[in-house]
Amino acid sequence: MGKRRCYVSRCYPHNLSGGFKAKMDIESIMEQNNFHNLGLEQKTNSNKIYAFFYNLLSILKAVISVKENDILVIQYPLKKYYYLLSAVAKFKNAKVIALIHDLGCFRRKRLTIDQEKKRLSHTDHLIVLSDKMKDFVVEKGYKQTFSVLYLWDYLNDTTPQPRSYPNLNEIHVLYVGSLKKEQKGFIYKWDDSKITTKLYLNIYGPYFDVKSIKNKDQFIYHGLKDSSLIIKETTAHYGLLWDSSEFKYISGAYGEYLKYNTSHKISLYIHAHLPLIVWSEASIAEFAKEHNIGICVDSLENLEELLQNVSEEEYLRMVDNTRKLSNKINQGYYFMTAYEKGEQLLLTNSK
Numbered sequence: 308m309g310k311r312r313c314y315v316s317r318c319y320p321h322n323l324s325g326g327f328k329a330k331m332d333i334e335s336i337m338e339q340n341n342f343h344n345l346g347l348e349q350k351t352n353s354n355k356i357y358a359f360f361y362n363l364l365s366i367l368k369a370v371i372s373v374k375e376n377d378i379l380v381i382q383y384p385l386k387k388y389y390y391l392l393s394a395v396a397k398f399k400n401a402k403v404i405a406l407i408h409d410l411g412c413f414r415r416k417r418l419t420i421d422q423e424k425k426r427l428s429h430t431d432h433l434i435v436l437s438d439k440m441k442d443f444v445v446e447k448g449y450k451q452t453f454s455v456l457y458l459w460d461y462l463n464d465t466t467p468q469p470r471s472y473p474n475l476n477e478i479h480v481l482y483v484g485s486l487k488k489e490q491k492g493f494i495y496k497w498d499d500s501k502i503t504t505k506l507y508l509n510i511y512g513p514y515f516d517v518k519s520i521k522n523k524d525q526f527i528y529h530g531l532k533d534s535s536l537i538i539k540e541t542t543a544h545y546g547l548l549w550d551s552s553e554f555k556y557i558s559g560a561y562g563e564y565l566k567y568n569t570s571h572k573i574s575l576y577i578h579a580h581l582p583l584i585v586w587s588e589a590s591i592a593e594f595a596k597e598h599n600i601g602i603c604v605d606s607l608e609n610l611e612e613l614l615q616n617v618s619e620e621e622y623l624r625m626v627d628n629t630r631k632l633s634n635k636i637n638q639g640y641y642f643m644t645a646y647e648k649g650e651q652l653l654l655t656n657s658k
Contacts, residue, residue: 546576
């Protein structure tokens, strides 16, 4: 029986969050590359009861449809369905590739390392997000083969605003994401920093507590919007990746996870042709340096000074490099490269 490249589509509540959009885009990329959908077609519906039963039916259809020699890509985590789907696939002599979005033993600590290893035990190959995540799973004794994603693909045909070298007396920085104080406390400590009014934070996302902001002139809040609108309308000069309760340094579980995780918002910034500002120990830092698409910082305290010292030539070169990468992520380059390496390793090891 011939080899089929397979996946399972699901019903998502919306595509406004990075987590949902990432999974929806990966499904679309697989569809564009002639993968076989074992489940029901992809849908969006905010009704939780409808989504529960739709996803259950999609998984059951996939369990019945998977065949010997299939290569099944599962986006992990898939909650309670992951073990069922991967175990049945292995029972039918199919190969399983897991694309890791999040490890439960990291940020939320919902699983121990051993529990997660057991859950992934029916997986033949892991697509991990970064070299640091690969080092982690190898160190913890995972036995699968590995390939690295490096950057999330991001399907969007929106044309961004043209980027020009900023007036150094008015530099705008874009930040996209959840704005809860307990997770993103650094935003609410921006007022207590040494940053002057030369630097403005343009923010998109839910849960912004505007009453807790003292110097409101430095903040431009746009609410929660579709990524296409953000890309189309933002006139910011840089995109910021900094998940921490502190302004001076990275702290908390969400911040520490940046060492291993490749944030989806990075690809949104790249699609908008924005040079990046990233924590120097984040997993994406080396990628940003290698591709010259941004600056790395240890602390936000000296951010203003660093941005003031970026020359026009350096800035425009970074913009041009993000433009080149945006073409790649709009075509599914990074997922397909990681997948094809995984497929090659699986076929080589099965001989």
